Amino acid sequence: MLERAFKGSKGYWVWLVALLAVIGVGFGFYLRQLTFGLGITGMSRDVSWGFYIAQFTFLVGVAASAVMLVIPYYLHDYKKFGRITVLGEFLAVASVIMCLLFIIVDLGQPMRLFNVLIHPTPNSMLFWDMIVLNGYLFLNILIGWNVLEAEKNSVPPPQWVKPLIYISIPWAISIHTVTAFLYCGLPGRGFWLTAILAPRFLASAFAAGPAFLILLAFIVRRFARYDAGRDQIQTMAKIVTYGAIANVFFFLCEVFVALYSQIPGHTAHLQYLFFGLHGHGVLVPWMWTSIFLMLAAIILLVIPSARRNEAVLGVACVAIFVGIWIDKGLGMISGGFIPNPLHHVKEYVPTIPEIAITVAVYAAGFLILTILYKVVVGVKQEVGE
Amino acid sequence: MKDKGKIIVGLVIFVVVLTFPFWYNHGVATQAPEPELTKKAKKADKCVEETAYMRKEHMQILDKWRDTVVRDGKRMYVNANGKEYMASLSNTCIDCHSNKEEFCDKCHDYASVEPYCWDCHTYPEEKE
Amino acid sequence: MDDTRRSFLKFAGISALGLGSVSTLASLMPGSATASDESSAPHYKETKKALTAKRWGMVIDTRKLTPRLCEKMIEACHKAHNVPDHDNERHTVKWIWTDEFEHIFPMKQNEYLAERLKGLPIVSLCNQCNNPPCVQACPTKATFQREDGIVMMDFHRCIGCRFCMAACPYGSRSFNFRDPRPAIEEENDDFPTRMRGVVEKCNFCAERLAEGKMPACVEVSEGALVFGDLEDPNSEIRKVLRENYVIQRKQNLGTNPSVYYII
Ligand code: SF4
Numbered sequence: 001m002l003e004r005a006f007k008g009s010k011g012y013w014v015w016l017v018a019l020l021a022v023i024g025v026g027f028g029f030y031l032r033q034l035t036f037g038l039g040i041t042g043m044s045r046d047v048s049w050g051f052y053i054a055q056f057t058f059l060v061g062v063a064a065s066a067v068m069l070v071i072p073y074y075l076h077d078y079k080k081f082g083r084i085t086v087l088g089e090f091l092a093v094a095s096v097i098m099c100l101l102f103i104i105v106d107l108g109q110p111m112r113l114f115n116v117l118i119h120p121t122p123n124s125m126l127f128w129d130m131i132v133l134n135g136y137l138f139l140n141i142l143i144g145w146n147v148l149e150a151e152k153n154s155v156p157p158p159q160w161v162k163p164l165i166y167i168s169i170p171w172a173i174s175i176h177t178v179t180a181f182l183y184c185g186l187p188g189r190g191f192w193l194t195a196i197l198a199p200r201f202l203a204s205a206f207a208a209g210p211a212f213l214i215l216l217a218f219i220v221r222r223f224a225r226y227d228a229g230r231d232q233i234q235t236m237a238k239i240v241t242y243g244a245i246a247n248v249f250f251f252l253c254e255v256f257v258a259l260y261s262q263i264p265g266h267t268a269h270l271q272y273l274f275f276g277l278h279g280h281g282v283l284v285p286w287m288w289t290s291i292f293l294m295l296a297a298i299i300l301l302v303i304p305s306a307r308r309n310e311a312v313l314g315v316a317c318v319a320i321f322v323g324i325w326i327d328k329g330l331g332m333i334s335g336g337f338i339p340n341p342l343h344h345v346k347e348y349v350p351t352i353p354e355i356a357i358t359v360a361v362y363a364a365g366f367l368i369l370t371i372l373y374k375v376v377v378g379v380k381q382e383v384g385e
Numbered sequence: 386m387k388d389k390g391k392i393i394v395g396l397v398i399f400v401v402v403l404t405f406p407f408w409y410n411h412g413v414a415t416q417a418p419e420p421e422l423t424k425k426a427k428k429a430d431k432c433v434e435e436t437a438y439m440r441k442e443h444m445q446i447l448d449k450w451r452d453t454v455v456r457d458g459k460r461m462y463v464n465a466n467g468k469e470y471m472a473s474l475s476n477t478c479i480d481c482h483s484n485k486e487e488f489c490d491k492c493h494d495y496a497s498v499e500p501y502c503w504d505c506h507t508y509p510e511e512k513e
Numbered sequence: 514m515d516d517t518r519r520s521f522l523k524f525a526g527i528s529a530l531g532l533g534s535v536s537t538l539a540s541l542m543p544g545s546a547t548a549s550d551e552s553s554a555p556h557y558k559e560t561k562k563a564l565t566a567k568r569w570g571m572v573i574d575t576r577k578l579t580p581r582l583c584e585k586m587i588e589a590c591h592k593a594h595n596v597p598d599h600d601n602e603r604h605t606v607k608w609i610w611t612d613e614f615e616h617i618f619p620m621k622q623n624e625y626l627a628e629r630l631k632g633l634p635i636v637s638l639c640n641q642c643n644n645p646p647c648v649q650a651c652p653t654k655a656t657f658q659r660e661d662g663i664v665m666m667d668f669h670r671c672i673g674c675r676f677c678m679a680a681c682p683y684g685s686r687s688f689n690f691r692d693p694r695p696a697i698e699e700e701n702d703d704f705p706t707r708m709r710g711v712v713e714k715c716n717f718c719a720e721r722l723a724e725g726k727m728p729a730c731v732e733v734s735e736g737a738l739v740f741g742d743l744e745d746p747n748s749e750i751r752k753v754l755r756e757n758y759v760i761q762r763k764q765n766l767g768t769n770p771s772v773y774y775i776i
């Protein structure tokens with residue numbers, strides 16, 4: 001099937017070459033990071049995780065959200081999603097690969113990565129995160145590929161795929177739960193120390209992931225002339241709506257607990273993010289933009305006539321995606337480190353090399369995504385869907 | 386398979402690239418170097434274990450030493466003859482083998498291995 | 514069986530099983546036990562001079578601290594352990610440093626703080642927690658707790674994921690954002706430097722204890738720091754603890770620091 005990825009229009013090749021160029025630039029910076037050390041980033045003793053880990057967190061969500069297509073199709077027998085579940089699964093594959101790349105670029109000693117396996121440490125959440133992420137990657141490759149192959153040959157998928165699909169559902173939930181556990185189990189980091197972190201991660205994932213898929217569906221329709229289907233897109237729009245509302249609700253719950261209890265260790269971080277603390281507040285405009293985008297998108301999405309208009313839906317999806325990206329990809333990680341445990345405010349701003357490496361990892365993800373989608377669309381068009 | 390030709394050409398290029406180091410070094414086989422001993426090392430005659438063993442297994446011993454020292458806090462090594470040594474690269478090994486370049490690097494360079502001991506541990510040349 | 518092999522088996526096992534206790538598997542392998550029939554088999558032991566304890570601890574008497582004394586302790590520690598001094602603030606590495614009362618004890622600040630404490634530098638170092646969250650978080654056991662309570666770093670094993678830094682509630686850990694060597698003024702050959710990409714922190718001078726010496730900071734502290742075995746009722750540190758009211762940092766987090774402060 002993969003041979004379909006090697007035949008494409010000029011635009012397809014230009015896109016791939018452009019992605020490779022971006023990867024090349026980022027790789028150059030990464031070599032510099034390898035020789036000099038993580039000092040080329042904006043991270044510090046006080047904000048010891050930055051952009052990389054934040055993107056990782058965000059993308060685990062995108063990966064987990066594939067389950068929002070799998071559940072309706074396989075558990076509720078919502079046949080229409082048959083056209084797009086594979087798209088969701090392959091988006092998950094590309095996202096998990098990006099997650100793993102982000103973990104690797106964040107390591108100070110990447111050559112020693114396998115120490116995690118040589119000295120397995122079950123009391124560390126990072127150990128479990130490795131297991132669930134790799135497992136999820138494996139499951140989705142296996143499921144997506146076999147289902148697609150079967151579709152190509154117009155036969156039902158092999159029997160043994162079914163149990164894997166059922167396993168993949170709780171597994172998807174687990175990847176984002178364990179990722180939240182990385183943070184919410186740490187004493188002394190008041191911002192993350194909340195039981196609602198995992199649910200909130202999942203809610204924002206189920207908004208951002210399908211929103212992104214809707215946008216991808218528009219792109220695929222435009223450039224590859226494959227239509228995911230109007231009904232399918234509308235159903236996903238509803239999922240996005242529920243996810244976005246749940247996310248804002250969970251967030252408000254958190255804000256209430258922090259502000260009403262007025263425990264300094266919990267309020268300080270929110271104060272830093274939304275109002276600035278001791279005269280520092282680089283993230284303040286970003287955080288308000290995020291809130292504004294999410295609320296505006298929710299308003300657009302809950303109005304049925306607006307949601308049904310695909311142009312409006314597109315705008316709302318962009319707003320959701322960007323809003324949640326700011327929340328998780330910018331505020332969530334550095335917000336937890338500021339102020340630091342000794343209540344000093346040491347801010348974090350990513351550097352240009354750091355951003356170049358980040359963009360390169362995204363480009364690698366898009367490269368994988370493009371190739372996989374090319375194959376999917378090729379197969380789908382062949383069997384005449 | 387229309388692309389058979391292309392695939393074969395691709396495969397051949399791949400194999401050639403992959404085996405390039407072997408081709409490149411073909412016929413220029415060099416003599417394996419002999420590590421040089423300092424006076425002190427010669428005088429001691431024997432290392433912490435038999436020479437043959439040390440040649441083959443010094444990395445395992447060092448690995449074991451560092452784990453035992455760092456993780457178990459046991460800093461003395463007692464060899465089969467009951468002789469005691471501080472299990473320390475910088476203080477015990479380098480005390481005799483103070484000629485890192487002729488002793489360590491010679492073989493390591495030949496075998497293209499780059500142990501990262503010296504990123505953290507000191508050796509005499511550096512001491513000035 | 515040699516060690517590489519055992520590690521490899523562990524590795525292969527974990528890859529095959531995905532998860533589960535592989536060390537049991539390795540221990541079932543024939544020959545993995547050390548040959549014990551020869552009494553003269555090579556073995557390891559502690560140095561004779563070594564100072565030992567059931568649980569090392571420290572009391573910091575803030576009444577005796579002065580800026581000059583703190584400087585001395587910091588210098589002694591950082592010299593002994595090749596702690597670099599980088600120009601860029603973001604790359605800072607420190608094992609022991611000073612801060613003000615309200616930062617060392619953020620939960621204990623109040624408007625009417627005693628005059629004496631205002632602006633007084635108080636030393637801060639790793640608390641050698643008895644229930645250390647950094648150890649719990651580390652995915653490779655590069656941070657581990659010794660029998661005697663010392664929370665140690667194995668620089669050889671650390672992958673630089675910085676999970677331990679997020680887990681430590683006291684900001685006791687530093688990361689080598691770059692090669693530390695150029696920033697070390699005068700290298701001490703008795704202690705290794707670190708390389709870029711690993712985490713480091715105070716080790717309660719484990720290497721000095723092995724040689725029968727007190728920690729470097731304690732040695733120069735003119736009595737402001739008392740170091741000893743918390744589980745030995747006859748030790749000096751226990752005497753000090755009996756006679757004074759002491760506090761621990763962020764006690765409510767359950768980490769149970771082994772460093773106590775007399776205010
Ligand atoms: S103070 Fe921090 S680094 Fe030290 S033992 Fe406690 S948690 Fe670990």
Ligand code: SF4
Nearest residue numbers: 651671672674675677
């Ligand atoms: S940075 Fe090193 S010591 Fe810290 S958690 Fe990671 S592997 Fe363990």
Ligand code: SF4
Nearest residue numbers: 590715717718728730
């Ligand atoms: S106990 Fe040793 S390592 Fe810790 S601060 Fe004091 S001198 Fe430094």
